[in-house]
Amino acid sequence: MRKSTFLKLKLREAAFISRALLSTNHVVLAHIIPMRRCNLACGYCNEYDQSSKPVPLEVMQRRLDKLAELGTSVVTISGGEPMMHPELDQIVRHIRSHGMIAGLISNGYYFTPDRIKRLNDAGLEYLQISIDNVNPDEVSRKSLRVLDKKLRYLAEHADFHININSVIGGGIKQPEDALTVAKRAVELGFSTTVGVIHNGDGTLKPLTENEKQIFHAVKKLGNKDHARLNWFQDSIAEGKPYEWRCRSGSRYLYICEEGLVHWCSQQRGYPGTPLEEYTMEDFKREYKTEKWCAPTCTIQCVHQVGILDNWRDPQMTPVQIRREQKQKERVGQVLRAE
Numbered sequence: 499m500r501k502s503t504f505l506k507l508k509l510r511e512a513a514f515i516s517r518a519l520l521s522t523n524h525v526v527l528a529h530i531i532p533m534r535r536c537n538l539a540c541g542y543c544n545e546y547d548q549s550s551k552p553v554p555l556e557v558m559q560r561r562l563d564k565l566a567e568l569g570t571s572v573v574t575i576s577g578g579e580p581m582m583h584p585e586l587d588q589i590v591r592h593i594r595s596h597g598m599i600a601g602l603i604s605n606g607y608y609f610t611p612d613r614i615k616r617l618n619d620a621g622l623e624y625l626q627i628s629i630d631n632v633n634p635d636e637v638s639r640k641s642l643r644v645l646d647k648k649l650r651y652l653a654e655h656a657d658f659h660i661n662i663n664s665v666i667g668g669g670i671k672q673p674e675d676a677l678t679v680a681k682r683a684v685e686l687g688f689s690t691t692v693g694v695i696h697n698g699d700g701t702l703k704p705l706t707e708n709e710k711q712i713f714h715a716v717k718k719l720g721n722k723d724h725a726r727l728n729w730f731q732d733s734i735a736e737g738k739p740y741e742w743r744c745r746s747g748s749r750y751l752y753i754c755e756e757g758l759v760h761w762c763s764q765q766r767g768y769p770g771t772p773l774e775e776y777t778m779e780d781f782k783r784e785y786k787t788e789k790w791c792a793p794t795c796t797i798q799c800v801h802q803v804g805i806l807d808n809w810r811d812p813q814m815t816p817v818q819i820r821r822e823q824k825q826k827e828r829v830g831q832v833l834r835a836e
Contacts, residue, residue, distance in 0.1 A: 503657050507623055510599055514571035518749075518806045522785065523778070524569025526803050528751040529576050529603075529763070532558050532589055536579040538605055540630070541637040542695050545763055546578050553755055555585040559592050561757055564773050566596035568781070570751075574601035574624070574799070576763075578755075581608035587620040594621035601625070605640050609648040614655040625656070628663040628693065632675045642679050653686040660688045663798075664716060666709045666735075667695040673709045680716045692716040694734050694796045704737030730801045739793030742801065743808050747784025750803040751776075762800055765791060788813040 518526050532553045536546035565573060573593045580586055581604050593600040601624035602617075617625075629645060630638035652660055662683035664676035676692055683690040692713055694705065705713060713735045733740040746752070746761040747769060753759055757773050759780075760766045771780060785807075795801065814822070 499657055499659060507659060522807060525565065525751055526749045526806060527572045527799060528565050528570050528753060529574050530561060530753045531576055531578060531755045532580055533583045534578040534755045535582060536577060537582065537607060538639055540640065550755065552583045555588055558589050561753060561773055562592050566598060570598055572599040572601060574603060576603040579605055587616055590620040590622050599623050606645045606648045609651055611651055611655050614651060618657040622658045624659050626661045626663055628665060629679045630665050630670055631672060632678050635671060637670065642682060649686055661691060662688050663691045663693050665693045665695050666713050667705055673712045676716050677712055680719045684719055690719055693798060694731060705735050710735050734796055742792060742804050743813050744789040744792040744800060745785055745804055745807055746789060746800055748781045749807060750800050761789065762797055764797065783819065786813055786819060788815050
């Protein structure tokens with residue numbers, strides 16, 4: 499990453515964080531899915547299929563226009579495997595045309611020097627690749643041995659920030675591999691994070707003692723950029739709930755390939771509202787709603803967004819919100835009668 503690009507990105511980061519601290523009335527981060535299909539079939543993953551078609555470019559552009567209307571600061575393209583979308587570059591360009599920061603989550607298989615340069619030209623600013631092990635096995639083929647050549651291409655050609663996420667838990671046979679992956683990421687000049695693989699609903703799966711030791715060793719390597727924001731994981735690693743205020747459905751949005759808004763990738767189905775119909779009333783309701791799954795949630799990006807508002811605006815249960823709404827309606831009826 500060129501120094502000039504790095505400095506510009508840091509200024510943009512500072513601007514969106516400052517804006518998020520000053521106002522709660524806009525989306526901070528949206529994950530959007532242009533394609534559910536994936537070239538891999540990782541044993542722990544519930545976010546892919548092997549048959550769906552890419553979302554048409556014009557549909558993606560309309561969804562991005564709506565996210566811009568909601569004041570979104572950062573849009574991360576995810577999947578499935580988004581690099582399989584034939585018009586990914588145009589999607590990135592459309593994000594940037596609205597002044598939003600453009601990110602991408604990929605399994606890394608499709609990176610070549612030419613493909614990286616095209617993403618540079620499109621304006622991509624962030625890339626995250628999760629690497630599960632050193633050698634492929636029946637659980638995952640997202641392996642350092644397979645992807646190291648791709649990482650070297652990225653180190654040489656990419657003009658965007660790169661984070662390598664290693665993982666612990668979820669049936670990964672050699673937890674020590676996470677430390678090997680993290681060390682290689684640092685060698686190549688990338689930032690590194692470590693994720694705890696979640697259960698099917700995105701909640702906590704406690705680590706063994708050996709996994710905990712490796713987890714903390716990897717965290718020590720990741721003390722830069724957004725890697726610093728993952729202190730919630732200390733509780734997760736110990737199998738303890740973490741008290742925080744999840745702002746999914748408001749400050750964080752997950753938009754599936756069908757264009758529906760969900761809390762996150764692991765809580766698909768609610769609210770399930772089409773993005774084109776999503777209003778600030780929906781936003782405010784979800785901002786105030788206490789999420790049942792929050793104490794044992796392992797999803798890094800949602801936690802990182804939550805940090806911005808964790809100190810303010812206590813949340814209520816859905817029952818309390820409905821009670822408050824009924825009280826407002828009764829007051830309104832009284833005022834209209836007078």
